[in-house]
Amino acid sequence: MxxxxxxxxxxxxxxxxxxxxxxxxxxxxxxxxxxxxxxxxxxxxxxxxxxxxxxxxxxxxxxxxxxxxxxxxxxxxxxxxxxxxxxxxxxxxxxxxxxxxxxxxxxxxxxxxxxxxxxxxxxxxxxxxxxxxxxxxxxxxNPFGFKKRDIQKPAQRTRLAISPSRARILLNLSQAKENVLDPFCGVGTIAVEAIFHGIKRVYISDYDKEVLKDAEKNVRWAKKVAGSNAKVIIKHCDARKISECFSKVEAVATEPDLGVSLKRRPSKADARQIILYLKPLYKKFMNSLRDCLELGGRVAITLPCINSKSGKVYAGKFFLGYELVDPFESIAQRYREFLKLDGKTVLDEEREKGVKRNVIREFCVYRLREKATKK
Structure with missing residues (x-):
C-alpha cells in the first residue's frame, strides 16, 4: 500500500x-x-x-x-x-x-x-x-488526546516546558522498547507519555524533591487513566551522578535544564555565557550515563539554542563515547540536497503558543559507542 x-x-x-x-x-x-x-x-x-x-x-x-x-x-x-x-x-x-x-x-x-x-x-x-x-x-x-492529558493531569507543567506531543517525539527518537529513563523529569510529562505509549518500565529522577512529588502524582494518574501496569521507578538524583541511581537502562528521552527564560534576545556574549554555564551539567550527565546505558543505546535529548541579537548560539554537540545519529540517513542524497537535509539535529519552532522563544530546543539523538573505562 x-x-x-x-x-x-x-x-x-x-x-x-x-x-x-x-x-x-x-x-x-x-x-x-x-x-x-x-x-x-x-x-x-x-x-x-x-x-x-x-x-x-x-x-x-x-x-x-x-x-x-x-x-x-x-x-x-x-x-x-x-x-x-x-x-x-x-x-x-x-x-x-x-x-x-x-x-x-x-x-x-x-x-x-x-x-x-x-x-x-x-x-x-x-x-x-x-x-x-x-x-x-x-x-x-487526535490533538484532543494530547491536550486532555496535559490539562487533566494533577500537576501542570510550566508554560514553556516540553509539551506532550514533543515528549512523544522524543520517545520515538530514543527508540525505547522495554524501558526508558528521564533524568530531568520535572512534573513527569515524558513519563506520562511513556506510560500511554506502552513502555513497561519507566525510570525518572530529578534533583528537585518538590517537583518529584508532582511527577509521582502525574504518574499515578496516567497509570489509572491508561489502565497501565507499567513499573515506574522514581528517584531523587543528581543527573551528573545518574549511574549511582540506575544500573542499566535501554534508552533515554529527556529535556535537561535549558537555561533561564529570556524575555529579550541577549547579546551574543551573554548567550555564550549561558551556554558555558550549562555545559558542565550536560557533560557530566552524559559521562555518568555511560556507566548505565546499554551499549548502542540511544539518548534523545533537547539542547538549548539561544537566539541572540547577533544570531543563534548553539550548545556543544560532542560528548565522549557517543556518536550523533543522522536521523535522515535513509533518505536518498538527491532529496537531501534538494530539501537541504544537511544536518544531524533539528531545531524546534521559534514560537510556541504565540510566544516567541529566545531559547529554542535543538533535538539531538546520540548513540553510545563506548562504555566508560572502569578505574
Whole structure:
C-alpha cells in the first residue's frame, strides 16, 4: 500500500520521528517521494494505530492515484470532487485544482482538529518532487488526546516546558522498547507519555524533591487513566551522578535544564555565557550515563539554542563515547540536497503558543559507542 504521512509544523522533526519509528518498530517500507509537506512510502501498517503512536504527524493518506499535474483534468475522482480536499504544496496551482474539486478550504487544508470535531471525510492532493498523489485521509492525529492529558493531569507543567506531543517525539527518537529513563523529569510529562505509549518500565529522577512529588502524582494518574501496569521507578538524583541511581537502562528521552527564560534576545556574549554555564551539567550527565546505558543505546535529548541579537548560539554537540545519529540517513542524497537535509539535529519552532522563544530546543539523538573505562 502507498501511504503519505502529512507532517506537522516542523516538517524535519516529523520526518525524523517517522524514520526512527519505522526503524525500531521493524516496519518494512520503501521510499516513494518526499516534500516539505509529506513523505510518501510503500508499506503495510495499521494507519490508526500508527498515527496514535506518533507525536508529529497530522494525517495519514492512503494513496490511490499518482500522476503528473498536467494530467489532473483527465483523472476520475468520482464523487470525491464534491467532498473537501486538502492540498499540500504548489498552492500557485490552486486555481486549476478548484476547477476539479468544488470544496477546497480557504486555507488550502482542513486541520486535523476540524476533521475530528466535525466528523468530516476528506481526500488529499500531495505534491512530490515531480508527481502528484491523491488519496483518502484514513487516519488523523487526535490533538484532543494530547491536550486532555496535559490539562487533566494533577500537576501542570510550566508554560514553556516540553509539551506532550514533543515528549512523544522524543520517545520515538530514543527508540525505547522495554524501558526508558528521564533524568530531568520535572512534573513527569515524558513519563506520562511513556506510560500511554506502552513502555513497561519507566525510570525518572530529578534533583528537585518538590517537583518529584508532582511527577509521582502525574504518574499515578496516567497509570489509572491508561489502565497501565507499567513499573515506574522514581528517584531523587543528581543527573551528573545518574549511574549511582540506575544500573542499566535501554534508552533515554529527556529535556535537561535549558537555561533561564529570556524575555529579550541577549547579546551574543551573554548567550555564550549561558551556554558555558550549562555545559558542565550536560557533560557530566552524559559521562555518568555511560556507566548505565546499554551499549548502542540511544539518548534523545533537547539542547538549548539561544537566539541572540547577533544570531543563534548553539550548545556543544560532542560528548565522549557517543556518536550523533543522522536521523535522515535513509533518505536518498538527491532529496537531501534538494530539501537541504544537511544536518544531524533539528531545531524546534521559534514560537510556541504565540510566544516567541529566545531559547529554542535543538533535538539531538546520540548513540553510545563506548562504555566508560572502569578505574
Amino acid at each position: 502507498i501511504y503519505a504521512f502529512v507532517f506537522g509544523k516542523n516538517w524535519k522533526l516529523s520526518l525524523a520521528e517517522i524514520l526512527s519509528y519505522f526503524e525500531y518498530r521493524e516496519i518494512k517500507w520503501s521510499f516513494v517521494d518526499l516534500s516539505k509537506k509529506a513523505i510518501v512510502v510503500d508499506t503495510e501498517i495499521s494507519p490508526q494505530d500508527t498515527i496514535s503512536d506518533l507525536g508529529g504527524t497530522l494525517k495519514i493518506v492512503k494513496i490511490e492515484k499518482q500522476f503528473p499535474f498536467a494530467e489532473l483534468f483527465s483523472q476520475d475522482f468520482g464523487d470525491w470532487t464534491e467532498r473537501p480536499i486538502s492540498v499540500y504544496g504548489s498552492y500557485k496551482l490552486l486555481h486549476n485544482i478548484r476547477k476539479v474539486f468544488n470544496i477546497v478550504p480557504k486555507d488550502k487544508v482542513l486541520s486535523h482538529t476540524e476533521i475530528i470535531s466535525k466528523g468530516l471525510k476528506e481526500s488529499a492532493l500531495i505534491f512530490g518532487l515531480k508527481t502528484c498523489y491523491w488519496g483518502k485521509t484514513v487516519a488523523v492525529s
